[in-house]
Amino acid sequence: MIKLENVTKVFANQETPAVKNLNLHIKKGEVCVLVGPSGCGKTTTMKMINRLVEPTEGTVYIDGKDTSTVNPIELRLNIGYVIQEIGLFPHLTIAENVATVPREKKWPAERIRQRVEELLNLVGLDPQVYGNRKPADLSGGQRQRVGVARAMAADPPILLMDEPFGAVDPITRAKLQNEFLRIQEQMQKTIVFVTHDIDEAIKMGDKIAVMRKGELVQYSTPEELLSAPANDFVAKLVGKNRSIKRLHLIRVDRVLGSNHNVPVVKKNTPVRKLEELVDGSEIGAVLVVDERDRLLGLASAVDIREAGGGVAGDIYQPLPNTIGVGATLSDALSVMLNYGEGYVAVVDKANQLTGIITLGFLLGLVKEDAA
Amino acid sequence: MDFWSFVNSRWDKIFALTIEHGVLILTAMAAAIVVGVVVGVLITYYNPAAHAVLYICQILMTVPSLAMLGLLIPLLGIGFWTGVVGLILYSLLPIVRNTYTGIREIDPAILEAARGMGMNERTILLKIKLPLALPVIMAGIRTATVMVVGIGAIASYVGAGGLGEFIFRGISRYNKDMILTGAICVSVLAIAADLILKLVEKKASFR
Ligand SMILES: Nc1ncnc2c1ncn2[C@@H]1O[C@H](COP(=O)(O)OP(=O)(O)O)[C@@H](O)[C@H]1O
Numbered sequence: 001m002i003k004l005e006n007v008t009k010v011f012a013n014q015e016t017p018a019v020k021n022l023n024l025h026i027k028k029g030e031v032c033v034l035v036g037p038s039g040c041g042k043t044t045t046m047k048m049i050n051r052l053v054e055p056t057e058g059t060v061y062i063d064g065k066d067t068s069t070v071n072p073i074e075l076r077l078n079i080g081y082v083i084q085e086i087g088l089f090p091h092l093t094i095a096e097n098v099a100t101v102p103r104e105k106k107w108p109a110e111r112i113r114q115r116v117e118e119l120l121n122l123v124g125l126d127p128q129v130y131g132n133r134k135p136a137d138l139s140g141g142q143r144q145r146v147g148v149a150r151a152m153a154a155d156p157p158i159l160l161m162d163e164p165f166g167a168v169d170p171i172t173r174a175k176l177q178n179e180f181l182r183i184q185e186q187m188q189k190t191i192v193f194v195t196h197d198i199d200e201a202i203k204m205g206d207k208i209a210v211m212r213k214g215e216l217v218q219y220s221t222p223e224e225l226l227s228a229p230a231n232d233f234v235a236k237l238v239g240k241n242r243s244i245k246r247l248h249l250i251r252v253d254r255v256l257g258s259n260h261n262v263p264v265v266k267k268n269t270p271v272r273k274l275e276e277l278v279d280g281s282e283i284g285a286v287l288v289v290d291e292r293d294r295l296l297g298l299a300s301a302v303d304i305r306e307a308g309g310g311v312a313g314d315i316y317q318p319l320p321n322t323i324g325v326g327a328t329l330s331d332a333l334s335v336m337l338n339y340g341e342g343y344v345a346v347v348d349k350a351n352q353l354t355g356i357i358t359l360g361f362l363l364g365l366v367k368e369d370a371a
Numbered sequence: 372m373d374f375w376s377f378v379n380s381r382w383d384k385i386f387a388l389t390i391e392h393g394v395l396i397l398t399a400m401a402a403a404i405v406v407g408v409v410v411g412v413l414i415t416y417y418n419p420a421a422h423a424v425l426y427i428c429q430i431l432m433t434v435p436s437l438a439m440l441g442l443l444i445p446l447l448g449i450g451f452w453t454g455v456v457g458l459i460l461y462s463l464l465p466i467v468r469n470t471y472t473g474i475r476e477i478d479p480a481i482l483e484a485a486r487g488m489g490m491n492e493r494t495i496l497l498k499i500k501l502p503l504a505l506p507v508i509m510a511g512i513r514t515a516t517v518m519v520v521g522i523g524a525i526a527s528y529v530g531a532g533g534l535g536e537f538i539f540r541g542i543s544r545y546n547k548d549m550i551l552t553g554a555i556c557v558s559v560l561a562i563a564a565d566l567i568l569k570l571v572e573k574k575a576s577f578r
């Protein structure tokens with residue numbers, strides 16, 4: 001989707017390049033976080049994507065197209081842009097601010113009005129209440145929300161966000177991060193997210209690009225970054241207590257996959273079949289889903305033996321210990337502790353089962369780091 | 372002759388000259404606003420020119436008004452338009468300078484956001500920069516107007532008409548009532564312009 005190839009930027013009157021021979025490939029629907037100390041070239045890298053900064057050398061491709069051949073205005077109208085200072089237009093209302101790009105794109109007035117309403121609702125601001133206010137009447141957190149809404153107004157496939165939650169207090173920031181992840185889960189935008197906060201990077205990123213003095217030091221998933229820092233610089237950046245950090249910051253949806261041994265069956269599966277399956281189950285039970293993979297509950301080995309016949313749909317028990325895909329591993333652990341069970345089921349918003357996290361898996365993660 | 376009876380006997384003349392003065396000021400200001408704002412905007416795009424232009428405007432203001440108008444006579448002759456040109460030259464500095472600073476002082480983050488979202492320079496100028504700089508520009512226009520109402524009295528000297536006629540004729544005839552009438556009318560005009568433009572300025576503010 002976005003590809004930077006041997007990109008270098010040397011600013012006029014400067015000897016050392018701000019960005020040096022950078023190669024980066026960001027896949028569609030991915031959140032790529034650029035992280036590193038202040039002045040390492042994160043902002044410059046980001047601005048070369050929408051051509052606010054022209055690379056001295058190298059090429060930036062979007063969807064395989066060399067961006068230097070695209071009209072920069074055209075390019076930017078299709079890339080959402082959020083900056084730390086937000087830069088809302090103080091003389092325009094919130095609604096007018098959000099309508100900026102759709103207006104530039106000459107959408108009809110009614111479509112703009114609907115879109116603005118939809119977006120303000122999406123970022124948790126009542127359009128009736130806030131639509132006609134000026135930016136000065138909003139709190140810092142609310143302004144950040146408007147900034148995000150404005151960037152997404154024309155539904156661009158790509159979003160560039162430069163320390164978008166940097167100017168608010170930690171509690172508001174955590175809230176905005178969570179809301180943003182929730183929105184991203186639906187939107188599946190390709191996002192370049194700049195931060196100097198490694199915790200934020202781990203929380204938000206599908207991929208993390210660690211930069212230092214204009215160079216790319218490591219480009220990997222948050223898990224890899226925590227478990228295998230490329231060098232001392234990265235190790236120092238992620239800090240001590242890496243296993244605690246993993247529990248605290250890694251989202252369950254990142255580690256789902258073949259990390260458990262729990263069979264999942266459709267509700268019309270005959271109980272006979274379950275008898276074989278439950279033997280191999282790590283939790284002594286099988287999970288039962290409906291025809292559209294929505295979680296119904298679980299059938300324990302005892303339930304299965306006592307039933308003797310019928311189908312899975314007749315014998316399952318409801319399963320209260322579930323969490324959403326945006327939750328962290330530590331959330332998963334708390335649910336286990338609360339329910340006294342060594343596992344939780346992970347479901348998405350439509351209640352479809354997306355995986356299972358077991359205590360054994362969590363312990364394995366922590367042990368790995370301790371070793 | 373007593374002052375009030377003078378005013379009473381010349382009521383129609385006072386009215387006519389005040390209107391004439393107003394027309395002179397409005398004409399000069401209309402032109403000065405167009406020229407001043409355009410120049411002020413243009414120099415925001417090229418800093419070296421900005422300093423030169425502002426410096427020239429400043430020098431223009433230091434020329435005594437009587438001399439300035441006198442210097443225009445060989446170029447433009449005598450009459451209304453000579454007065455207008457003189458007044459334009461005096462009002463340029465506040466308007467150009469305020470347009471320039473009004474735009475330069477806009478929070479760069481606002482402009483970066485506008486640019487980053489794909490607004491073109493023309494839209495940024497018309498929809499962002501000028502509206503945001505408007506209160507400052509209006510303040511410059513107010514300063515210029517008030518100043519020019521006063522200098523306008525001197526423009527009568529080059530045949531531009533207006534309330535200066537009372538003053539100049541009063542001086543040559545040793546008629547203090549005439550001078551006083553002219554002076555009071557000029558002051559009233561200046562104060563009125565100031566109040567009205569202050570109101571407009573408040574309206575132009577976006578907060
Ligand atoms: N417009 C510019 N002109 C000159 N130097 C710049 C400009 N923008 C950034 N730099 C320099 O480039 C380097 C990288 O800056 P930046 O990309 O903003 O870093 P970061 O966003 O990681 O803090 C810094 O040394 C900065 O001073």
Ligand SMILES: [Mg+2]
Pocket residue numbers: 042043044162
């Ligand atoms: Mg930066």
